[in-house]
Amino acid sequence: MSNTNQINYPARNRYAQTPSPIQPLDRLTEALGISARIWVKRDDLTGCYLSGNKVRKLEFLVAEAQAMGANTLITSGGVQSNHARATALIAAQEGMRCHLLLRGDAPADNDGNLLLDRLAGAEISFFPSHSFEANVARYFSDCAARYAAEGNLAYTIPTGGSNGTGLWGYIGCADEMHQQLRSLGVTLDRIVCATGSGGTQAGLTLGAALCGLSAPVTGIAVCDSSEWFNRKVKADWQAWAQQYGALAEKNCKDAGVELAKLSVHTLDEYIGPGYARAGQEIFETIKLVARTEGLVLDPVYTGKAFYGMLQQLQQGHWAGEKNVLFVHTGGLFGVFPQRSEFVF
Structure with missing residues (x-):
């Protein structure tokens, strides 16, 4: 586990109930016969109606x-x-x-x-x-x-x-996550999140670098191409650096981070029919996760991203990785308008 760097933040209000827990999904992992251990960062629990990323x-x-x-x-x-x-x-x-x-x-x-x-x-x-x-x-x-x-x-x-200011939210999440993982004694091989406007992915990737969390962040697109997200994430980093000037520079200098050298990883194979539209495999994944772990995903963001993560693991694309963490970014209320798509 790498050392933790102290991140300096601008002014903020406190709305989120944090730290949100990190939990293993061992019953699901066993049911699917996946060799990696899947963990979930429960940002669906940042509040009740104020839930999510x-x-x-x-x-x-x-x-x-x-x-x-x-x-x-x-x-x-x-x-x-x-x-x-x-x-x-x-x-x-x-x-x-x-x-x-x-x-x-x-x-x-x-x-x-x-x-x-x-x-x-x-x-x-x-x-x-x-x-x-x-x-x-x-x-x-x-x-x-x-x-x-x-x-x-x-x-x-x-x-x-998703802009330079909003990036701080998931810089902070990565910082929080790193502290929790140190307490758990867990070294991650990968962090996975849904990406729809790029800000969560950008903040997590930058935050991981700033706090010394070495695991790469993979965004699984729910709309648009991987090329679009890769450009958007880099544009958000530049907007952050320009807007926050000396504060951004100090954080990067203290952590030894060069924005131009940070990598962006996005998968766009799991978008399906389009934004806010999902195939039956997504609804089946939502049911599976709810029934094995009591964890509710949504068909717009987390359901697609979780399905994509499982496909990557089951098809051997991330072979050898022992600990993969999924950031649950919320979305419970988006389940109800698509209730007719679930087959019981």
Whole structure:
């Protein structure tokens, strides 16, 4: 186990219930006959309704918004976005306004994360999926201008909270994880996470390097190509370094880290039919994990990533690796809108 380096952080609020536990999945490993031991970092337990990976990022994002004097949060995502739900609830908790720019048609029913968005009082605008990415910058600027005209200062958060500020959330998670693994006496061979906007993968990879956790991070894409994620992760690192200047430089210098030399590892073979759409093998994996370990995955993010991890292990791609850790990034509320896809 490598030494732990002391990481210095910017201002943050505390929303996540941490440290989230690390647990072995021995019954599943035995049932599947996998030689590696699978561990899970339970970031689905960072809260009840404030559950999942986005809460860690929002600790830094909302602190920055408040330091700027903002009273409104604007962010974007899919109709069942975990990030949008967490942002809406934290905004309510902080007495701030929240406006969600959601990709897709307004559904007939308020279900899953969308129900919680509504309960939190977020204002919601829906936009066509096919043209969303091409126009999202304008949606943000138009929305912020509207609030400014009303005398409100809006702070804009990109999809998934994935930017230089949001990176701190999973730098912190890697730091926390390293401390826990030292206590457990476990040396990891690999860390696996779902990657949908790149921020969690970027933060974990950078955080692992900064704290001295030597295991490589593999992001399993739920949308877009591995090339897209590899570019996005590197762009997030550069944005982090530019934004935080001396603080970022000190952390890298203390850890002996050169951003240009860090590697990005992404697999894009398990996306299936597309974002938020999954094949039956994903739903079967969710059932298997729930029935062997009492652990609930979701069909948008963690179900796909966990299935991909199992495929890699069962097909011998990670032969010789003894300890593989899966970061459970939450998503429970995304199960309910796709309940009809489960076959019992």
